Amino acid sequence: xxxxxATALLLAAVIGAQASVDWQSVKSMDIEVDxxxxxxxxxxSGRITRGETAGRNQFPYQAGLLLYVxxxxxxxxxxxxxxxxxxxxxxxTDSLTTGVDVYLGAWDRTDGRENGQQIIFxxxxxxxxxxxxxxxxxxxxxxxxxxxxxxxxxEHIQPIKLPAKSNTYNTYAGQQAxxxxxxRISDSATSATDILQYISVPIMNNSGCxxxxxxxxxxxxICIKTTGGTSVCNGDSGGPLVSAETGELIGATSFxxxxxxxxGWPGVFTRVTSYLDWIEEISGVTNSGF
Numbered sequence: 001x002x003x004x005x006a007t008a009l010l011l012a013a014v015i016g017a018q019a020s021v022d023w024q025s026v027k028s029m030d031i032e033v034d035x036x037x038x039x040x041x042x043x044x045s046g047r048i049t050r051g052e053t054a055g056r057n058q059f060p061y062q063a064g065l066l067l068y069v070x071x072x073x074x075x076x077x078x079x080x081x082x083x084x085x086x087x088x089x090x091x092x093t094d095s096l097t098t099g100v101d102v103y104l105g106a107w108d109r110t111d112g113r114e115n116g117q118q119i120i121f122x123x124x125x126x127x128x129x130x131x132x133x134x135x136x137x138x139x140x141x142x143x144x145x146x147x148x149x150x151x152x153x154x155e156h157i158q159p160i161k162l163p164a165k166s167n168t169y170n171t172y173a174g175q176q177a178x179x180x181x182x183x184r185i186s187d188s189a190t191s192a193t194d195i196l197q198y199i200s201v202p203i204m205n206n207s208g209c210x211x212x213x214x215x216x217x218x219x220x221x222i223c224i225k226t227t228g229g230t231s232v233c234n235g236d237s238g239g240p241l242v243s244a245e246t247g248e249l250i251g252a253t254s255f256x257x258x259x260x261x262x263x264g265w266p267g268v269f270t271r272v273t274s275y276l277d278w279i280e281e282i283s284g285v286t287n288s289g290f
Contacts, residue, residue: 051185051199051230056107057116059180061160061249062196062240063088064103065145069095075192077181077239079249080104080159083150085283088238089252089270090133090143099123102145105156109182110194116156120147128282130275139218141254141270143238144282160240160249162276164289169273173205176244177224179253179267183235187260192235199230200244201267209266212257220274222251229262241269248287 054062063078063086078088086102093100103109105116112119126146133140151157163169180198201224209223210216217223222241224231232239232253241251251269259265272279280286 051197054107054180054196054198057155059196059198059240060105060156060158062106062180064106064109064182065092065238066101066103067092067096068098068100070097075182075235076237077183077235077253078102078145079240079252080151080157081162081249081279082159082283082285083153084147085285086145086147087249087252087272087279088143088145089254090129090141091135091138091254092238093127093143093145094129094133094135096124096127100127100145102147104151105154107196108194109192109196116154118151118157120151122147130278137216138255140220140275142252142275142278144279146283160242161247162279162285162287163246163248163250163273164287165276165280166289171205172203172222172243172250175203176200177203177250178242178244179224179232179236179239179251180242181232181236181239181253183233183237183239184261185233187233187262199232201225201230204266209268212265213268217268220271221254222269222271223266224269226261226264226267229264231256231261232267233261 061080063080065076065078065088067074067076076088076092078086081087099122102120102122104118106114108114122145127143129143130140178198178200180196182192182196185193185197204223204225206217206221206223236253239253240249243250250272254270255268257263257265
């Protein structure tokens with residue numbers, strides 16, 4: 001198959017929010033909240049299917065993102081990496097109009113009175129999409145959101161540690177990882193779930209992941225096995241993939257199958273170790289390994 005065909009399939013699989021993409025041609029992973037389906041025009045697909053309900057404060061680094069885009073709003077996930085920065089996917093933030101509401105310390109995202117939950121509005125000018133983000137190929141799918149003021153850490157809100165910078169990096173293949181988010185819990189669900197969910201899944205070699213997407217998986221991606229339909233799905237885009245061994249952030253949900261989230265195709269994430277220099281350049285956040 002020619003690469004042009006592979007690219008078309010990949011676009012159909014994307015999990016994010018790109019207002020320029022026709023809704024009918026996209027299997028979206030970002031669920032618009034309380035907006036008509038005609039306004040849901042822009043998201044790559046990512047959600048938690050066949051997962052488990054998270055415990056309160058189990059993932060204090062988890063962020064939720066209500067993104068204000070042309071025609072409505074979309075939902076994504078993110079990871080708090082410091083008192084000022086949230087890491088997410090470029091496809092979630094590249095079409096913002098006014099900005100984004102960042103949910104921190106949340107478990108039930110619909111409960112504004114939830115103890116510990118904070119919602120912070122961030123203007124578009126404080127959102128940094130990777131300069132080499134390529135929406136056609138879904139490459140360099142990463143962005144950073146700068147909070148207007150430092151957040152105070154507590155039992156509900158804590159940052160996730162980045163991998164330490166090194167000359168060589170672990171591929172993580174064969175290890176277990178944890179993904180979390182408020183995405184759809186089944187292919188039949190019509191909206192994001194209220195309560196935070198998570199899955200524990202094995203990481204696979206990129207060589208085994210590439211054929212599923214006709215080669216359109218790169219060294220800057222990391223893939224998970226979704227045996228039994230346990231996967232990320234619509235609404236999980238940009239959310240965390242964390243190593244179960246080290247507790248470090250190793251991925252951000254990027255894209256999956258155009259056929260659904262429970263069909264057994266690999267889930268594809270942005271590989272965080274590929275962007276540690278960029279993250280440090282923008283945010284100053286780094287793990288020196290000490």
